[in-house]
Amino acid sequence: MIEYRSLKIALLGAGSVGSQVAKLLIDNADELAARVGAGLELVGIAVRDPDAPRRVALPRELFTTDARSLILSADIVIELMGGVDPAREYVLLALNSGADVITGNKALLAEHGAQLFAVAEQVGAQLYYEAAVGGAIPIIRPLRDSLAGDRVERILGIVNGTTNFILDRMDTSGDTLEDALEVATELGYAERSDPAADVEGYDAAAKAAILAGLAFHTTVPLESVHREGITGITKEQVDAAREGGYVIKLLAICERVAADDGSEGVSARVYPALVPRQHPLAAVRGVHNAVFVQAAAAGDLMFYGAGAGGLQTASAVLGDVVSAARRHVVGGPGVAESTHADVPVLEIGAVRTRYQITLRVTDAPGVLSRIASIFATNEVSVETVTQTVASEQEPGVASGAIPARREPLPATATLVIGTHEAFESALAATVDTLRASDEVVAVTSVLRVEGV
Template sequence: MTTSVQPLRVALLGCGVVGSSVATMLVTQAQDLHERVGRPLELVGIAVRRLDRDRATVPVDPSLFTTDAAELVTRADIVVEVMGGIDPARELILSALQHGASVVTANKALLAEDGPSLYAAAHENGVDIYYEAAVAGAIPILRPIRESLAGDDVRRVLGIVNGTTNFVLDKMDSTGAGLTETVEQAQELGYAEADPTADVEGFDAAAKAAILASLAFHTRVSGADVHREGITEVTAADIQAAKDMGCVVKLLAICERTGEPGSGDDGVNVRVHPAMVPRSHPLASVREAYNAVFVEATAAGELMFYGKGAGGDPTASAVMGDIVAVARHRVSGGRGPGESAYAQLPVHDIGKASTRYHISLAVADRPGVLAQVASVFAAHGVSIQAVRQQVVGGDGEEHAAQAYLIVVTHTAPDAALTATVEALSDLDTVTDVVSVMRVEGS
């Protein structure tokens, strides 16, 4: 039996879906947490925007709820921020750190925008800032990259880090439905917000990609450094085209080293965009609203982390893991690892990324078109892996047939591929560039 000792005071900022789960776990698992940490964890307050909401399902003393978050953070040993947004979360976290509290946060947008100032404040005040729940919910991915792979050379991180878009693309693949109706289904099931912009336009995934890249490559990467494309332009025809070549469409967060250490091209490339992924790749089997992150390291090889990427209880699980970690450090007098940005690698734009393109062209149905198209690829140094021609419609009299060329390239710099597409659109034999999508994971 443990003896009576001074508890560690925990302040909770936010009591939404995740905050409610965290508060519940702090109360219902109090004894186990005491044993694991070495001191009791006492919830001393929960900051909320409004006091008049019904929170009867949260098993805490109603007197713990307060609208004075600024005061609450000054009297805690550990501050847990799950309120989201940039402000006032930034000011509250900085205040907590300056008052000597360790911080646990799930705020990927804030970390991607202003992480370095938060890490610096934690270092200056000798406390921790942990944020496992900021990326991929319950999946333990940040700590393995930051700690388990600290002695290895991570070369690439490829992930599905947004459950909403994965649900939408998965349903489009399995049912043949269009984007709009599938997003509406996701909203009805609670997978998508009333305003799904952050998800479908890739902002959420881009913030997570910035955090992953910063940790993996010991370099400061902000959300603004991430090339971002959402899924709003993905059509049912794109999904079918992927099926025809044995692929599935996924919104990917891709963080990779470009060039070899010491070379002039050594740097980092970070991008978020939809891509065709071969069905043989492990990420292709990630269904519904699940997340998965595929890590490639020099010594460890290929690793994959899979699980629930969102939701109150899964995200709260990651938050609680961080709470226990920082609490143990306070009991032992130690600290966890801080920011590692020693590499200071340049962050390159997407033009230097190596990828493949799947291009669908509407072309004139006459001799010589294929040769003309092929010459454009050759002129830009892009090799063609496969080409397929299809003729649709036409009755030979009033209605002319429409010919399509489907071209899949070999790997090439994205800049060269983009220039190729632009040149193709200028050909008089190309009536339309119907779709362009990258191919990854092969």
């Protein structure tokens, strides 16, 4: 048998994931060569500072600051720098040179994926990105390959480990969001300088754009993804969710949606939502990720595992390396991404969901009927209503004490209203009307309900 030449691999970035990828390529060189049918030679690692301290010991001679020369010498380029620039420039350079590219850069793909895939198709190269969503979870290949002959209807996923850790701490340990974020920061799950990418939902939104594009064979721009983070979630909301049989999760949701004119569109969105505790996603704890896929023929599928971590994510990268190397050995052009459907991406107002709305209202005759009329006027059907009457005791006055003379405070009640499924636009309009109502003292919580 004729032995194929060794393939040259360039690595861009040596952070927590990149350094683990380099170590695995070096330590497992013989085994990887046997799987591929060719040697895999790590020819260099491009970094900003070759002498910076790193947790993984790697040969000093591999490091370089000349990324361009390294890229042009390689058959396969692994981009693990993060960020959009200069990563986009380097990936384009690699593709145009004919090299296959492996990336875990969700921000780059969400913003410039269409351009990168088009260039890869033009030159016959391949762009792999299993590590961009879900860490070690194999979700990209199942959507791109295994389910390519099926019709994916909906994706419901926990795709950000940091926010899942925070919400899990709030649910199980009784932490406030600030306390849970501090723990996440100390453990290295959240960026101390700026955790916004996680807690404001930017990271999850980029992943939702990638998943929606794959699932629905269409381009989903990042700016079309509706995004809400978890910074508004309170301990009181988490406690109330637990008492009601729910858990709050930051969800990435991608689904097919019927437009008003009967045509089909797609929606991609990220927001915190109530999930019933019996749903499989409710059991996803800590920094783990899970993606729940509903397909017409395959039915319900769930992909679960470590959503972050250097070694775990390196596993996904190495899987792509083996695939790219095998393509070189076997020959043939890269497989283009499927965006033939060109389905419109709809605004969030066009989707249907459920709300759970908590109100503090004046406790007087006729209030409930007037609240109900607001829902009816906006064509939102009420499914459940629970009411508790607030204590009339003045705050801070111990039981049995004689309070100072004062005007009696107006009696209030708390209503927790669960809706049937309705258009998001109608639900949002209902909340706006409630806030303006004389009977409503405050709208204290609004959360969507998913997975029912």
